[in-house]
Amino acid sequence: MGRVYNFSAGPAVLPEEVLKEAAAEMLDYNGSGMSVMEMSHRSKVYDEIIKTAEKDLRDLMNIPDNYKVLFLQGGASQQFAMIPMNLMKNKKAAYIVTGQWAKKAYQEAGKYGEAIKVASSEDKTFSYIPDCSDLDIPEDVDYVYICENNTIYGTKYKELPNTKGKTLVADVSSCFLSEPVDVTKYGVIYGGVQKNVGPAGMVIVIIREDLITEDVLPGTPTMLTYKTHADADSLYNTPPCYNIYICGKVFKWLKKMGGLEKMKELNEKKAKILYDFLDESKLFRGTVVPKDRSLMNVPFVTGNEELDAKFVKAAKAAGFENLKGHRTVGGMRASIYNAMPIEGVEKLVEFMRKFEEENS
Ligand SMILES: *Cc1c(COP(=O)(O)O)cnc(C)c1O
DSSP states (O other), X not given: OOOOEEOOSXXXXXXXXXXXXXHHTSSSSTTSSSOGGGSOTTSHHHHHHHXXXXXXXXXXXXXXXTEEEEEEESTTTTHHHHHHHHHOXXXXXXXXXXXXXXXXXXXXXXXXXXXXXXXXXXXXTTOSOOOOSSOOOOTTOSEEEEESEETTTTEEOSSOOOOTTOEEEEEOTTTTTSSOOOGGGOSEEEEXXXXXXXXXXXXXXXXXXXXXXXXXXXTOXXXXXXXXXXXXXXXXXXXXXXXXXXXXXXXXXXXXXXXXXXXXXXXXXXXXHHHHHHHHOSSOEEXXXXXXXXXXXXXXXXXXXXXXXXXXXXXXXXXXXXXXXXXXXXXXXXXXXXXXXXXXXXXXXXXXXXXXXXXX
């Protein structure tokens, strides 16, 4: 069997070109006589890989010089603790809870200080983004935290919250590099890479330099202190070498594709195909308030659990994998990250149309 259309929310589809390149370089990277997995992270060859990856990411996102880029282990979830440990100087932070990931971050922060839920969309199963234009944000919070794209529920902030001048911290795991961002609006942007960029187990943290200090909560481990990694250019200990290498290849691929403006255009086009169909369908419907719809994760239902299960099964048999919704919400979800080709979405819609005809 060849490659399927993989709609997984993460780990997720990667550009085929990148996988082929990595396969070709598996035994001998660039004349080094070894795989990138086998080489010293202190070698000249590897230094070039990590430096180039950082440079390409800086180019893609237009990251200003006063921000550090960190390639760290522990996935996105480790940041749920690392952020309060490093940033909670006043032991107080504001959290906007728009889904499971934001909720987990909020609960974790509560272990280290006072985490204040300033808004939530839990009342309607996280199907919308609350109005964040004039929230009651206490004067002494250290930061305001958001999950910018909610992977499970399929919502995305179309406008950043008004933080009343406080530092904005954002988990962008599932919208990373899907469209241009203005980095200067954030204190910290971070994302687990397995959603849109590379292999699982790594997180990229983009952090403004003034937030990197030795003044962290007492007991913060060396490995969980941003300064440790910032001072060592992500080479304090052995970094996730192979992941960084693959991410670097994805950055090159994105540049070749035309950068983030172009990705946004493509992602909007792909998402529109699916949302337009959901809006006209008599069987399927999207579960998110239209104005807050994500370009990356598209949840939908038929309204009948048995029919949902039948659809997921039939889709799988037809080569459309991982369309089952998150275990906490049911239904279906199509994740259509950067590397999902437009044909994948077109063919899925064609399949859904046929399924609808046969089941109504
Ligand atoms: C997947 C995901 C996470 C968790 O990532 P891990 O790398 O598994 O820790 C956190 N936040 C968001 C938005 C996610 O989509």
